[in-house]
Amino acid sequence: MVEGTEVPVVPGRTAWDGNRPPSAALIGDCVHCGFCLPACPTYSLWQEEMDSPRGRIQLMELGYQTPALSSEMVSHFDSCLGCMACVTACPSGVRYDLLLQETKAQIERNFKRRLSDRVFRSLIFALFPHPGRLRALVPLLVMQRRLHLAGLVPRRFRRLHAMAALSPPVRISAAWRTLAAVTPASGPRRGTVAILQGCVQRVFFAGVNQATIDVLAAEGYEVHAPGAPRCCGSLQQHTGYEEDARACARETVAAFDRYDTVVVNAAGCGSGMKEYGHLIGDGAFAARVKDVHEFLAGIEPRAVRHPLPMRAVYHDACHLAHAQGIREQPRALLAGIPGLELLSPAEADMCCGSAGVYNLLEPKAAGELGRRKAANLLATGADAVISANPGCSIQVSRYMYPPLPVHHPIELLARSVRGERV
Ligand code: SF4
Ligand code: SF4
Structure with a gap:
């Protein structure tokens, strides 16, 4: 019997191994009411029970009754965005977030993907969590955008086409910009x-990091920007690459060990770091992680x-x-800017299809959601879009x-x- 489950994991008789299978206790919390279905982007696209949260929870249960994961079972988990709507x-109060994390890690350990799938996933994780490698690619990205080379990648190579089409408009000088290791507080230090x-x-949105430092310093904080860690591990954690995620998480904890507050300005990273309690058993560190809006909304503005x-x-x-349950804080900060009129789109709770690396791995569904989100944003008549996650910004x-x-x-x-x- 595995801790957290009431169902024995029997090697050869269950699809899950004994290393943290999706908890049967958490699966049992689902009463199959279906209230989550209208909120689920993939259910809204395809109206398929197995592409709904309730259906996926049933598949997790099925994993205890079947000797191996089938391609079809895995496809329903792969199509889940992990958006947590x-x-x-x-x-x-079903903890689908924990269930999905456990399931994704089990899939990556126990299911043999097609060779092309494995190669593409390896390419993603050999690139994205490595800022040095991403920087080296920037001149190529600049050239491919200038020459519109993305259009030359045949559409039948969906994933490669998506990768080329989603390359962000980065300038070489911005990608190589380094931040001051220590920025003093402006005025009396808080x-x-x-x-x-x-x-x-740090490579594609260096200006956001600089803006974060500037605002925190203007509010009276001395801001430290250590170069390490290169990556917090959230992308890997949310895709089931648990060991890689743990290694990055440990590096992150070591890098920030001496700080009481670690401010994060990317939504995906913040949510992953707040899950370190589950990932590496370091709930104390997770409690020191603050999303930048959450942090600023909790202090008296001075600037x-x-x-x-x-x-x-x-x-x-x-x-x-x-x-992270952070909805009001960014809105409150933006409402404090005189002259800024803040609008809300229809279907505000619906994912844009970015979802970490989902738009690279599942480009068709991501494209449908991206077009839907873009239409809703444009329909407001706004002059600009505000987004607190690099992946969402690129996708929209x-x-x-x-x-x-x-x-x-x-x-x-x-x-x-x-x-x-x-
Ligand atoms: S996950 Fe929650 S909302 Fe969805 S079917 Fe289960 S109990 Fe109902
Ligand atoms: S995480 Fe998002 S896509 Fe996945 S089941 Fe929940 S609502 Fe649907």
């Missing part, structure tokens, strides 16, 4: 915080906000809204036509504090 919607630079964030006249629509990143930028500028909330706050215009 079902966790928000569930009146019974405390010291450290920020996570991230992997994708003067200058007007920033614009109409902008706020996009809720799933890993902020559903995974790809599908908006006409294109709108996409800003992180902290970039706008920094401009307001500095007295700049957009």
Whole structure:
């Protein structure tokens, strides 16, 4: 019997191994009411029970009664975005987040994927969590955007096509920008915080990291920006690469060991780091992790906000809204900027299809969700989109036509504090 389950895991008779299978106790919390179904993006796309949270929980149960995972079972888990809209919607408090993490790790250990799938996944994880390798690729990305080479990748190679089409508009100088290791507080010092630079964030969205430092310093904090860790492990954790995720998590804990507060400005990273209690048993570290909006909303503002006249629509990143329950704090910070009119799109709780590396692995479903999200954002008549997650920013930028500028909330706050215009 495995801890946390009432069902024995019998090698050769169950699809799950004994290393943290999806907890039978948590599976048993689902009363099959179906309230989560309308919230689920994949159920809304295909109306298939097995592509709903309830259906996937039944498949987890089936894993205890079947000797091996079938391709079909795995396909229903692969198609799950991990957006956690079902966790928000569930009146019974079912911990689908934990169930999915356990299931994804079991799949990566116990299911042999097609060779092409394995190669593509290896390519993703050999690149994205490595800022040095991403930087080396930037000149190529710049060239491929200038020459519109993404259009030359045949559409039948869906994943490669998606990878090329989703390359962000980064400048070489920005990708190589380094942050000051220590930035002093402006005015009397209220405390010291450290920020996570991230992997994708530090290369493709270096301006967001600088804006985070500027706002925190303007609010009276000394800001430390250590180069390590290269990656917090959230991408790997949310895709089932548990051992890699644990290694990154341990590096992260070591890098920030001496800080009481670690501020994170990427929704996916923040949600992953808050799950370190489950991943590596370090709940004390997880409690020191603060999303930047959460941190700023919890202090009395000191820096003067200058007007920033614009109409902008706020996009809720799933890993902020559903995974961390952070909805009001970014809105409150943005409402504090004079002249900024904040709009909300229809289907605000619905995932944009980015979901970590989902838009690379499942480009068809991600494309449908991306177009739907873009249409809802554009329908507000806003001049700009606000998004607090790098993956969402890239995804919505790809599908908006006409294109709108996409800003992180902290970039706008920094401009307001500095007295700049957009
Ligand atoms: S995580 Fe998102 S896609 Fe997956 S079952 Fe829940 S609502 Fe559906
Ligand atoms: S996950 Fe929650 S909302 Fe969905 S069917 Fe189960 S109990 Fe109902």
